[in-house]
Amino acid sequence: MPAERRVRVEVEGRGLELSNLDKVLYPASGFTKGEVIDYYTRVSTALLPHLRNRPLTRIRYPNGVDASFFFEKNAPASTPDWVRLERLPSPGSSKDREVLDYVVCDDLPTLVWLANLAALELHVPQWRVGADPDLMVMDLDPGAPAGLAECCGVALLIRDRLDADGIASYPKTSGRKGMQLSCPISGRQSAEVVSGYARRVAEELAREVPKSITAQMAKRLRPGKVFIDWSQNNAAKTTVAPYSLRAQPVPSASTPLTWAEVEAAAEGEPGAVRQFPAAEVLSRIEEYGDLMVELLDGGPKLPLR
Known part of the structure; x- marks a missing residue:
């Protein structure tokens, strides 16, 4: 198999390593991971205020939308130390955990990092961290x-x-x-x-x-x-x-x-x-x-x- 292609970039002062930018994640339309990252970067000014201070549930499609996927609430082990995490109760956790370390996407570097993980879908609760529903x-x-x-x-x-x-x-x-x-x-x-x-x-x-x-x-x-x-x-x-x-x-x-x-x-x-x-x-x-x-x-x- 060919070696995984990686590219080092800097986003708002944060160093990121992006991988396999030409990998097709939407086979029917040929839409690649690089295009996913580009979309989330370009939409970030409108999107980020709706994510800010809300614990994030991601749905990841590492091999594209036609392959297996998984829901992810807990932060992965490889999470950079500059990504904001909040340890919060997790009612209904599929792994019976009382609390999870949720990613909170407050900035563009975090959003690009998530897009590089093929976190195509971003879901948020109706409440912000530490508050009742707004x-x-x-x-x-x-x-x-x-x-x-x-x-x-x-x-x-x-x-x-x-x-x-x-x-x-x-x-x-x-x-x-x-x-x-x-x-x-x-x-x-x-x-x-x-x-x-x-x-x-x-x-x-x-x-x-x-x-x-x-x-x-x-x-x-x-x-x-x-x-x-x-x-x-x-x-x-x-x-x-x-x-x-x-x-x-x-x-x-x-x-x-x-x-x-x-x-x-x-x-x-x-x-x-x-x-x-x-x-x-x-x-x-x-x-x-x-x-x-x-x-x-x-x-x-x-x-x-």
Whole structure:
């Protein structure tokens, strides 16, 4: 076998050794590890604020998206000493560990290091280290033949329902088949309160539009409907970060949307909303900036009713 090709680089004063930059990680499109690193470098200004101070769960694809993969929460043994680690409780750990050393990606060198490990997908919880949740997520999962257009119609209903309680919401694609609404909240209430509120809203809308929406997790109830997954707000759950790549045949990314795009898709305009590829995500940032930047400012406490 040929020797592994390694390149020494310096990123913001940190020395990194990158390997196998020409290795294809997305075989259907020929997208290489070097292109993954390039994407994460170019998207970093928009992405990093959404990762900062949040313990990171990575999904790694060392041999590409068509090969085996693994979830990684604990920092690998080879982690550089300058990477920020936080030792935190890990409920539901697959290895029965009470605490894990989580990577916290606060800067570009850490992001490049992760990309070099083929950590294609970056997932974060709705809370920051040492704080209660400052985000609420409404995850929309379509059951075929429902698709992204149907998710957009449900997203509009959720937006209007949350707006009645003074809660703003920001839409993004999941990068796979569905989408999420992210809502800034105060960070002064428990995950149980947040999850309970999200469940009440989901169940209320499911009662109002039972032919299109379900708030129940049973997969047999999902065909032709959009499942509003309120359980994403459980303290142990994570959600794909805005701008994270996804392990699909084409290197798509979780992409923030405008509400005008969501409305157009719900009305049936072809291509108004889709799972955008990496190159288009970068172009959208040039055009719109970060459409989810207001998430970073926080929001109100949730109604207790």
